[in-house]
Amino acid sequence: MATQDELKQAAARAAAHKVQSGMVVGLGTGSTAAFAVSALAERMQTEGLKLIGVPTSVRTAEQARSLGIPLATLEEQPHLDMAIDGADEIEIGSLNLIKGAGGALLREKLVEASAAELIIIADASKKVTQLGTRFALPVEVVRFGWKATFARVEALGCTPVLRLDEKGDPYLTDEQHYILDCQFGPMADPAKLADQLKGTVGVVEHGLFIGMAKEAIIALQDGIETLVPTP
Numbered sequence: 001m002a003t004q005d006e007l008k009q010a011a012a013r014a015a016a017h018k019v020q021s022g023m024v025v026g027l028g029t030g031s032t033a034a035f036a037v038s039a040l041a042e043r044m045q046t047e048g049l050k051l052i053g054v055p056t057s058v059r060t061a062e063q064a065r066s067l068g069i070p071l072a073t074l075e076e077q078p079h080l081d082m083a084i085d086g087a088d089e090i091e092i093g094s095l096n097l098i099k100g101a102g103g104a105l106l107r108e109k110l111v112e113a114s115a116a117e118l119i120i121i122a123d124a125s126k127k128v129t130q131l132g133t134r135f136a137l138p139v140e141v142v143r144f145g146w147k148a149t150f151a152r153v154e155a156l157g158c159t160p161v162l163r164l165d166e167k168g169d170p171y172l173t174d175e176q177h178y179i180l181d182c183q184f185g186p187m188a189d190p191a192k193l194a195d196q197l198k199g200t201v202g203v204v205e206h207g208l209f210i211g212m213a214k215e216a217i218i219a220l221q222d223g224i225e226t227l228v229p230t231p
């Protein structure tokens with residue numbers, strides 16, 4: 001029986017094989033995305049694949065650089081051919097996502113909104129029938145007045161928790177913001193909630209990725225399953 005890491009790696013490899021030479025590729029963040037970065041570097045070495053990566057976090061930039069993947073910023077490469085990333089929850093049918101457990105949701109959304117195609121990679125544990133069933137929704141907020149923002153987000157019907165780092169200090173994103181992990185429970189209308197959060201003063205971004213994923217590559221014990229959004 002394959003381990004969870006082996007499944008993540010299988011999905012990552014399948015996505016990396018979709019990349020063609022000359023592409024500009026958004027490089028996601030997290031343990032599954034890290035396998036995709038490694039698989040791309042391997043293809044560069046073994047097949048001579050050429051690509052430019054646009055990383056979605058400092059962490060991913062460091063990994064890609066250490067593997068010799070040429071990088072560009074989103075300012076330098078504002079139009080990406082593809083982005084490959086993991087997710088915390090993938091809603092079967094819509095392919096709407098919850099992302100951000102790894103803390104990179106803002107840069108991920110910026111990079112992935114600029115990609116012609118967003119490919120999500122995961123093991124089967126990430127599939128849900130309704131978003132909000134397994135993970136709290138990460139909401140990135142500016143530090144200034146964060147308690148007032150906390151109260152506004154709470155009023156939308158959730159229990160927010162300020163994310164802390166391993167030292168017990170507030171977790172800081174790459175853009176130097178805080179994250180509130182918001183337990184909304186199963187979401188009947190995630191698109192409406194996304195709009196409400198976007199309209200909340202102090203909220204910079206949230207981890208709902210609505211209508212963005214073009215494909216999800218899911219690694220199962222007996223092979224790869226490819227999901228596309230149903231109309």
Ligand SMILES: O=C(CO)[C@H](O)[C@H](O)COP(=O)(O)O
Pocket residue numbers: 028029030031032033085086087088098099100101102103104105108
């Ligand atoms: O959104 C993310 C980071 O902000 C990650 O893609 C998400 O948390 C999945 O991570 P992993 O592959 O480690 O389970």
